[in-house]
Amino acid sequence: DQQVKQNSPSLSVQEGRISILNCDYTNSMFDYFLWYKKYPAEGPTFLISISSIKDKNEDGRFTVFLNKSAKHLSLHIVPSQPGDSAVYFCAASGGGADGLTFGKGTHLIIQP
Amino acid sequence: SAVISQKPSRDICQRGTSLTIQCQVDSQVTMMFWYRQQPGQSLTLIATANQGSEATYESGFVIDKFPISRPNLTFSTLTVSNMSPEDSSIYLCSVFIGTSTYEQYFGPGTRLTVT
Numbered sequence A: 001d002q003q004v005k006q007n008s009p010s011l012s013v014q015e016g017r018i019s020i021l022n023c024d025y026t027n028s029m030f031d032y033f034l035w036y037k038k039y040p041a042e043g044p045t046f047l048i049s050i051s052s053i054k055d056k057n058e059d060g061r062f063t064v065f066l067n068k069s070a071k072h073l074s075l076h077i078v079p080s081q082p083g084d085s086a087v088y089f090c091a092a093s094g095g096g097a098d099g100l101t102f103g104k105g106t107h108l109i110i111q112p
Numbered sequence B: 001s002a003v004i005s006q007k008p009s010r011d012i013c014q015r016g017t018s019l020t021i022q023c024q025v026d027s028q029v030t031m032m033f034w035y036r037q038q039p040g041q042s043l044t045l046i047a048t049a050n051q052g053s054e055a056t057y058e059s060g061f062v063i064d065k066f067p068i069s070r071p072n073l074t075f076s077t078l079t080v081s082n083m084s085p086e087d088s089s090i091y092l093c094s095v096f097i098g099t100s101t102y103e104q105y106f107g108p109g110t111r112l113t114v115t
Helices: none
Strands: A010-014 A019-025 A032-038 A045-051 A056-059 A062-067 A072-077 A086-093 A106-111 B004-007 B010-013 B019-025 B031-037 B043-050 B068-072 B075-080 B089-096 B104-106 B110-114
Touching (some): B019 B089
Antiparallel strands (some): A019 A072, A032 A086, A056 A062, A086 A106, B068 B075
């Protein structure tokens, strides 16, 4: 049973517009949520995280929103740039010594 | 930030053989994690490796199949034993970022193909 779900395998967005990537989770014990970006032949790169006690965290062009009651989070990228084309993974952690539970990823394609 | 390297970066192996993957970090870290990403799938945690103690394995992963060593605070190895084509995956190690207990840095990964 997948505890972290990314239901869109791919997303195509025009350069300069907003990219919105979605993620749902089922485990209410998760305390932290993270987004990673992955290029082919590289390991995932940490982008941004949010604690379960917050509903928004912003870092430059990246903003993560958390709706705890709906068990849903989203990553907004504004404005989208060609270098943002990659696979984006949503991940969750219970904190402490826990590893991360990942979604299957969304392939974001930024079109010129 | 931490610089993490893995060796080999990729390998093609025959079924029934074993491969040891190395993970080197440029700073001392308490915990190291090993993940697997099978084709088209998400990253799945295999085990957590602490220096000076036995690794802790996740459900579905056993020490006989994936033995792990953690001889010091900057190095770990994962061995994939008695390989089958189902073991074809990308294997990644990771460490916590700074003092965080949930943000993780990942190595570049080892792409393993078993024929």
